[in-house]
Amino acid sequence: MTPAPPGVNRRIVCSFLVSAAGATGFAVTYGLGGQTQWEGVCLAVAFAGLASGLAIWGRRLVPTGGYVEEHEGLTPPLGEQAMAGDALAAPDSPIRRRGLLGALALALTALGAAALFPLRSLLPWDRTRPVEALKDTPWRPGVRLVTADGRPLRPADVPTGTVVAVFPEGDLDAGDAPAFAVRLQPERFTRPPAGGHLDGLVVHSLLCTHAGCPVRLYLHGTGRVLCPCHQSSFDLFAGAEPVAGPAARPLPGLPIEVGPDGFLRATADFTAPPGAGFWSRP
Amino acid sequence: MILDRLARGVDDRLRLSPITRKALAKVFPDHWSFMLGEIALYSFIALILTGVYLTFFFEASSADRVYHGSYAPLDGSTTSAAYASTVRLSWDVRAGLLIRQTHHWAAVVFVAAIVVHLIRIFFTGAFRKPRELNWLVGVTMLTLALANGFTGYSMPDDLLSGMGLRIIVSVVESIPVVGAWLAFLALGGEFPSDEMIPRLFVSHVLLVPAVLVALISVHLAMVVRQKHSQFPGPGRTEHNVVGSRFWPSYTLRSLALFAWVVAVLFALGGLVQINPVWLYGPFSPAEATSPAQPDWYVTWGDGALRLFPAWELRIGGYLVPSPFIPGVVIGGVTFLALYAWPFLERLRTRDRRQHHLLDRPRDHPVRMGVGVAALTFYAVLVVAAGDDIIARLLRVSVYDVLSVLRVVVLVLPLLTGTLAFLLARALSHGDAARLGELTRADLAKARDVHRPPAGHRARKTAEVDEPERPARDRPGERIELWPEGEVWRWRYRDAPGGVAILGNRAASTEQEAASAAQLAYPGVDRVVVPGPPARPPGKVRAVLRRGANAAMGVSLLVAALRQRRARRSGSDRPGEPPR
Missing domain, CATH: 1.10.287 (Helix Hairpins)
Structure with a gap:
């Protein structure tokens, strides 16, 4: 030492x-x-x-640097590869029985393929087809519009100058159902809203058609909503068409009416599947 | 004593001493850039240790749960069990927040270390034969690290991560034909499904970590089998590794690095807030937070989604939505290119030799140009993920920022790539040793060279399968062997260069020592010298010698002063008789 x-x-x-x-x-x-x-x-x-x-x-306290270790290289010694190959392929080696190997390969392939089948159980247990699930939402004729705390909404409850998030009654947690109601001046519509309007009261899907984030930012006065994720913005006066950012499709509208009890209710599902696009989207 | 007997007992049964002797003497090259992978490894260990603690308190379920605890704003509110348990873990479990934040920081550092390690491997050509396999394993681990980072980030079921998860699901749904099926296969239903959080949890704590552990073992085993590559330098050849030994030097230094990494992670976890899910609130499909940025390692994908224009196409009535290209194609091409790079490069250079000496980045201008261009591209994407924040800081419209970035993301990589290519070529062909020494003449020459210098290509096509043998034209080189008690030792010596490098371990015979030396320095003459030559002063010795010299100097000075004083005092006192 x-x-x-x-x-x-x-x-x-x-x-x-x-x-x-x-x-x-x-x-x-x-x-x-x-x-x-x-x-x-x-x-x-x-x-x-x-x-x-x-x-x-x-x-x-310990020596640092100044040591060398030899590197034998990774090229195998002469003849070693051939010897290993010969050992593998000895006369009675299994790899020489091509016919048996073929049958074995068949069995293993079948087993492997069969092992993939249980993966299907990862799909929804109620066997809904993805495309149907993505197209359909809980909105259907007669479903009342409620706020986040479950109160039904009268037309008068939608103030001017802001948006109100609305949900189908009884399905507050559904991922594809959130919508928003907003009151606009009908004379400023350059294109009629897809879901129609009640004296300027329109309801659209809240989910951005780009990647599905809620378009929660309402630019007061311009009638535009903005998605905080990727800044797509939609012009509510022009049928909620995208005007900037990466979104390419308008926000689907929700057709509404005033029910006999005076509360707002849907008359159909959204005018198009809400949220991000997918292959079989109509 | 007891340890000694235990060791002997084990060795008598397993015969480990030959392996141990070799393993302890294993040489690691001394260069900081070889530590980057270790940082990733140690972050991973920290991730496992902190993660296990978290699993005791996290409840992976989306069932309703009423939170009762010390975070008052949420007290009494009903959220998912995942969210409630994360808030409880952060506020009510002692040291829970520290461990949770340390875990999150460790994930951030883990991916960062992997990426920097990958950049080092790329620019130094360490992926070339024989290390292509390990490159593939490494790239696979990067994808798994990204995936596991994302699942871990999504599990607490908070608003911010829920939005991130929804975006990823939308990206998956955008894949032609199978997209919706894949998304439903992963989530077990439409987003947000009840199966979602348990599945994220199982993949985060079991599936992916298990695969990562297996791949890390393979990665390290391959490093041990193939030995480290090293930068060129005196005494370094394609047939040896020069540096410090595993025991004791790297044992201490690696443990120290592990402790440094953990220290930094705990400091970050304790002092720097990360992912405060209680501020974001629980996930709700109708809520959003702004600004919304994911963890850094996903930002390039988010930036791509923001930058890509609103282009959708319809193929025979079917829709290819706009997230497909930025989300799926760019990500897929990125990883395909990473996997394919070693083989693409070999296709171009036709270099089939084994390489254990690394390139300097400048040695390969094309690789340099492509690498810098790619890094610039991803850097711009990362910046683009903050476009809303940039717009707010600069007080301009976010769409103006977007328009500028859309141009920048295409033009800037071309510029930086070309510049890097030219600079690398100027450095490798000119006389400048460093970037700062480049002259205009060097640059002009780099622009005019249209093919690599003749020697470069010719050397590469010759002897395709043989490892390169460095030209042995240094007359001062020799191998010295000497007996030391029962064993033999050897060293490489280049007297004119002032280099002496000791063989890493003792050999039992002269023959064994000679063959090790022969392997490490083929073609260098060997001589047997009588005894251990005076070792070149190591750091410790140099300090000692410096100390001794200083002490000697001081004592000489003191002696001289005393003598002078004595003489002077002698002459000052005339009363005393002169001696």
Whole structure:
């Protein structure tokens, strides 16, 4: 053992003591009820002390650099490959029985293919076809529009100047059903809304037709809604057509009427499948 | 004593000492860039340790749960069990928030370390034969790391991650023919399904980590089998590895690095807030937060989705929605290109030799140009994912930012790629040693060279299967062997270059030492020297010697001063008789 240069031992011991202090600090902090910042700092100090002690040790007390290890290369020694091949393909080796191997391959392929079938169980247990599920929403004729807390909505409950998120009654959590109601001046419509309107009251799907985020940002006065995810914006005066950003299709409309009880209700599903597009979307 | 007997007992039964002796002496090259992969490995260990703790408190279910706990704004509210348990874990479990944030930071660092490691491997050509297989394993681990990062990020069922998950589902649905089926196969229903969170959980804590552990083992086993590559330098050849030994040097240094990584992660986890899900609120399909940016390693995909224009096409009445190209095609092409690069490059260079000496990035201008262009492209995509924040900071319309970025993402990579190509060529063909020394003449020459220098190509096509043998034209080189007690040692010495490198382990016979030396330095003459030559001063010795020199200097000075004072005091006192 070569004698340590002066001071090195002391620095290493100090580092490890700091580490022990950090660990103790963590235990005490935890015991006193815990405090995230202190816990983090204590553990960081504990590990940093450990790291610094080991690093000094590794740099100052053991030889660094100046060693060479031979590299035998990865090209196999002459004849080795051939010998391995011969050993594999000895006269009674299984790989020589091509016919049997073919049958074995058939069996394994069949088994592998059969093993894929249970994957189908990962599909919805009620066997809904994806395309149908994506096209259909809980909206159908007579379903009342309710707010997020489940209250049905009268036309008068939709204020001017803002949008109200609406849901089909009884299906507040459905992923494809959220819509919004907004009151616009009918004379400013440049294109009639897809779902029609009741004196300027229109209802559209809330889901962006680009990637399905809710278009929750209403740009007051312009009649535009904006998606916070990828900044697609839709012009509600022009049939909710996309006017900027990556969305390519208008927000589907929801046809509505006032029911005999005075509350708003749907007269059909959305005018198109809501949300992001897919292969068989009509 | 007991340990000694235990070790002997085990060795008598398993015969481990020959392997151990070789393993302890394994040489690692000394260069910081070889530590990047280790940082990824240690982040992964931190991820597993913190992650196991989290599984005790996280409830992977979307069933309704009423949160009762010390986070007052949510106290008494009904959310999914996943969200409620994440908030409880953060606010009511002691050290829970620290571990959760450390876990998240470790994921961020893990992917970052992998990416930087990949960049190092790419630009130094470390993926060339024989290491293509390990490149494939590494790229696969990158995809798995990204996937696991995303599933972990989505599991708490908060609003921000729910929006992210919905975007990914939309991207999957955009795949022609099978998109909707794939999405339903993954989620077990329409988004947001009840099966979603349990499935994310199983894949996050079981499936993907298990595959990652297996692949990490393969990755490391291949490194051990193939040995490290190294940068060219004195005494370094295609047939050796020069550096420090695993024991004791790298054992200490690697443990130190592990502790540094964990220390930084805990400091981040304790002091820097990450993913405060209680502020985002629980996921609801009708709610959105703004601004919405994912973790950094997904931002390139998000940026691509933002930049790509509203182009959709219909094929025979069927729809290919606009997220398909930025979401699926760009991601797919990225990873296909990564997988294919070693083989594409070999197709072009026709270089089938084994390489253990690394390129400097400049040695391969085309690789340099392509790499820099690709990095620029992804960097612009990352910037684009923050277009709304940029617009807010600059007080301009987000659509103006978008228009500018749409041009930048196509033009800037071409510019930086060409520039990097030219600079690399100027550096490799000119006389400048560093970027700062480049002259206009070098650049002009780089522009005019239209093919690589003759030697470059000729050397590569010759002896296709043989590893390159460096020209041995240094007359000062020799191998010295000497007996040391029972064993033999050897070293490589290049006297004019002032280089002496010791063989990494003792050999039991002269023959064995000679053959190791012969392998490491083919064609260098061997001599047997009588005894251990004076070792070149290592760092420790240099410090000692410097200390000794300083001590000697000081004592000489003191002696001189004392002598002078004595002489002067002698002359000052006339009363005393002169000696």
